[in-house]
Amino acid sequence: MSISKRPAHRFTSLKKDDFVDLNPQRRHPGWVVGQIKELDKSSGQVYLTYDDGGTEGCQYYWAHLDDPQCIADLMSKSTQSQCKPRKCSKATQGAEDEPSFADEITETKKEEMHTFSVGDWIEVWDKVNKYWRPAVVLENDTIHIRVHYDGRSSVFDDTLLLSKHGDSIRPLGSGLEPDARELEIKKEMDAFTKALNEKDFELILIKGDGNCLYRCFAHEIYGDQNLHMKVRQECISYMLKCDLY
Incomplete structure (x- = not known):
């Protein structure tokens, strides 16, 4: 045999x-x-x-x-x-964890922290292949984020230390150059925002990551659009409670 x-x-x-x-x-x-x-x-x-x-x-x-x-x-x-394969590192485990694809930009800690939320799509610099790799945030404790790379096995899910690898992480699509139409829209939006400010109104920008509706309600209810997952869960809980109607 x-x-x-x-x-x-x-x-x-x-x-x-x-x-x-x-x-x-x-x-x-x-x-x-x-x-x-x-x-x-x-x-x-x-x-x-x-x-x-x-x-x-x-x-x-x-x-x-x-x-x-x-x-x-x-x-x-x-x-x-x-x-x-490894589990998400906690802050108490120190800064020794080395991400697999994040470039080692600097050895000094950065004061500026990213404000990514669970479910956000981002890009991480792949130092091996020299390009920005799309990824989705799985966990975030403000010190580390754990990400899953698009099109890759979960064995390659990664934990990134924000203070050390912040320059190798950016919002999805942020590196794209705007075309003429986008520049025109931005110009119109800037003028519109300025006109609103002159009338003591404020335009709040909401992330366009697929959760914009929940982000809007999170801002209105809790004053923080990053609590959108809380609003989403409350909506789901309400629908499940009323599933017989």
Whole structure:
């Protein structure tokens, strides 16, 4: 019976979503961190995702658990410089955590902190491939943010220290150059805002991140648009309470 058809004798306790070291030798030779997406214990075959370390992002690979040239214990073969799964760091764990893709801009702490909220889309500088990588904020404790990179496996979710890596984080799309129409709209908006101020009115700018309606209500109710997730949850709770009507 071939190795691809028989039950596995190694790693019998592994399950879906667990991590292993993977050598996808038929596609991208070299050991990387892989995550199990499907596992057939009767045949020993596993379907894994991994990051090829380039611009292609998340890749897929079939392997057999008994193949020592392809599957190994997590972090036993892959290098420490590669991304490994880790939990969100707390402030008490110090500033030693090194983000996987954030460029080390400076060693001095910055006083200015970003005000990103959970669910915000941002861009993080990828120092390996030299471009801004889209990501969504998963957690934020004002000192660290934890992000998930668009199109990549969750094994590469990252924790960034804002005081150290602030220059490698920016709002999504903030680096785009405005076209002529956008410049015209901005000019009209500036004139409109100035006219409102002359009449003692104020125009509050709301982030256009898909939560703008909740942000508006959060500003009106709580005086802080960053509490939009609280408003969203209250709306959901009300709808669930009235689901029989």
